[in-house]
Amino acid sequence: MKKETRVTHPPEAKLPDGNVPVVTPVYRSVKFTYPTIEASLTRDAKEGGFDYTRDSNPTTRELELTVAELQDRDDAVAVSTGMAAIWLALLGNLEAGNRVVIFVESYRPNRIAVRRFLPKLGLDFAMVSVHDHDAIAREFADARTKLVLFEAPTNPMLQVPDLERIVTLAKQHDVVTVLDNTFAGLHNHGRFEIDYFVHSLTKYANGHGDVMGGVVIADKKRIRALKPLAINMGSTLDPGAAFLIARGLKTYFVRFRQHSASALAIAEFLAKRKEVARVFYPGLPSDPGHALARKQMADFGGVLSFDLRASKEQTWAFIDALELFTTTSSLGSTESLAAPVQLYLGTDLTADEQARAHIKDCTVRIAIGLEHVDDLIADLDQALRKIIR
């Protein structure tokens, strides 16, 4: 063999039988091959084999199976971002003429997907409040309604929908349920009969703010039906990203519990402050969603929102005065982050809709990281003291 050929066909560093890596390697290879055509056509090869990384990849597959089990389901498709996962769940279940129910309390990009893009594809939508069960029942009863997209708790105002009621109503009317469960984490809500769970793996799953990813989790039958669309749309997760998320998952539970404990301590601290008008955190016993959240979830996550007794300018100045909290969106990473809710997450809503969604110009969302909670409280305290009236 000439050297020009050798460099494209390097000698194999073969592992002795039984000598395996402890951690799944990052399979960067785009293609997977077989020694003969016959071998590529066996049932095993067709059902569990790997061919092209856009379709499936061993590093990504391990991640899919792990997150599916955490969410009490048996299969999943991982994609490039949480929004790509939302789109996969939407396009996989809808066609022109259908109607989708979305909530005024939803995450802005989810609302934009339904309100701005679906009408372009010949679909209609209804936007109601996640607490308005009469309106939900009415919209579900509309024969055109095919799917409901919701969150629990909602982003950014931590509203807690009644999953049992919504799922029961949806089943009565054959409405497909798609729950963006990012805020609750992978280990919560699995016992509810939700058809599709969607997660931004960018958040708690990875947890280190260094990778983007998303996933749709459901039972095998649903994922099998969704898979050809995922392959065709090509919103593939990079295997390198899958590796980082799989690594992040190893500390998922210790992180999630710490995020939740610190968030509760901070919610309690804020609730006592005179500068704070209202705290939104389902873990707080005084929160209107607390009783329901306690029934539905094991823990409450690391995000909370609160209203300052302040003008918009004072609210922005408060956020700018924070030192440990960085001003930016996103959540679920080791660093604490703060965001002005109206500016970052509410501009697509009318003033009336913002009011229904509890979004004010004095509302702040904070994502609690893994810093020591005393340091975070001290930082909030110094910034609160700087609010000038």
Added chain:
Amino acid sequence: MGFSTKQVHAGVVPDPVSGSILTPIYQSTTFVQESVDQYLSKGFSYSRSGNPTVRALEQKLAALENGVACTCHSTGMAAEQVVFQATLSAGDHAVISDVAYGGTYRLATKIYSRFGVQFTFADSSNPDSVRKALRDNTKLIFTETPANPTLKLGDIAAISKIAKERKILHAVDNTFLTPYFQRPLELGANISVHSTTKYFDGHNATVGGAVIVDSAELDQKMRFVQNATGVIMSPFVAWLTLQGTKTLSIRLERQSANAQAIAEFLEAHPRVAQVRYPGLESFPQHALAKTQASGFGAMLWFEVEGGVKAGKKLMDSVKLCTLAENLGSVETLITHPVTMTHADVEPAERRRVGITDGLVRLSVGLEDVEDLIADLRQALDKI
């Protein structure tokens, strides 16, 4: 600036913090804002909306295609899906090349037709067929040249002229030739689409896609869909692609020279009924291949005597050529569509798109050409 200079330098500026000559891999999902007031003053907030490593690749690819701007995506199919989503709505019509890649065909017939978009598949090797397929509500013409796997060519300038007259967008899948050999935007097309998985990466190490456009307005539409639907390229993939792109022209020069030599060897071989390579004088559209592109690429197909059985035997006998249906990488890849990629396709449909029983597709790599010819010769001798 020459192509190979742009290939090395476009889009990349030394890192202002460290002086690193290569763009760092910005793994960060989020970017700190200096204050609430100065939101987005540095251009980045969240990696779904934009990432500095990905942006560097976008700028490089836009420069190589002589386009205005570029968006990068998770795969080539994601790039196509973004073009569809940004340009087509319910009630619209699109004309697609009848020899388009299977994924394009499925995107149209299985997904977008469910959402009220109509499609006509037209013979893009004949501009008149494209013209006849147009309707009042046509918004997009999508062609692929050379086509996969038939290598049929579409006349980019002629089709773009028809599109312009009717104010319709013309998108070209330029994956097979890359901007090194063919620049659709210079020929009048509005959009050039790529699977960067192929020649840009070139090393079989990433999957990715790109959309290069001829106006800021189109770029804004693509970027909006990129952000809203989240089909982004990961920063690490962008970095590998940035590095791969630096050797694009020298790889392609060598790979297409190899392909020319192999095509000539095959054409003279008694077991081979037919060879199609745009660089052969016997290629039906050889004249067009010479005028609209500056090279012929590294993809070819040939028909072995003896149908399915002979094709299969050849596949099982090759040693250097790898059985895999990707293309554009440094490894030579060989496929027999009838038993592999198109095994589940109806025979009539296979004939319609020009896939015969003995058709073998070759993506010629960077190995020594004598080794490749020796490998093919020993495998052909076994038929």
